[in-house]
Amino acid sequence: MRTPIIIVKKLPAAGMAIFPFILLKSERLKNDQEIINHEKIHLRQQLELLVFPFYLLYFLNYLINLFKYQNHHLAYRNIIFEQEAYDHENDLNYLKNGNWYGWIKSI
Numbered sequence: 134m135r136t137p138i139i140i141v142k143k144l145p146a147a148g149m150a151i152f153p154f155i156l157l158k159s160e161r162l163k164n165d166q167e168i169i170n171h172e173k174i175h176l177r178q179q180l181e182l183l184v185f186p187f188y189l190l191y192f193l194n195y196l197i198n199l200f201k202y203q204n205h206h207l208a209y210r211n212i213i214f215e216q217e218a219y220d221h222e223n224d225l226n227y228l229k230n231g232n233w234y235g236w237i238k239s240i
Contacts, residue, residue, distance in 0.1 A: 136173060138163060150175035152184050171222035178214050181234055187214070213239040 137154050144158040150172040162168055179187040191214055198208035209215060217236040221227040 136169075136176065138169075148172045150179065152176055152179040166225060167222045170225055170227070171218045173228060174218040174221060175214065177228055177233075178217070178236055190214075213237075 139154050139156050140158075140160055141156045142158065144156055147158050147162060148168045148171065149156040153176065155169065155172040155176070157163060157168070181187075182190065191212060194212045194214070195208055198211045199205065202208050202211065210219070213236045216239040221232075221235070
């Protein structure tokens, strides 16, 4: 099944996954396999947690990290879901090989 991609020019990031869509800042990013893979990893994470709990845990993890690091960028990069997505965005077979609940390794 193909993932629907929507271009949102005012998106605050290059890409974002909001189940079941991938939002991209520009049309040219549709050809960026790493960004698409990164966002598809987030879509899998959202499925693993039945969507809404993903957003809750993502936000709570960000707040804890923000308190811990006192820095937005460090807080974001250390969100457990982002760690899995960044660690495997270059492995285009990561999702095909299973790897369900891979973010748990970052806890």
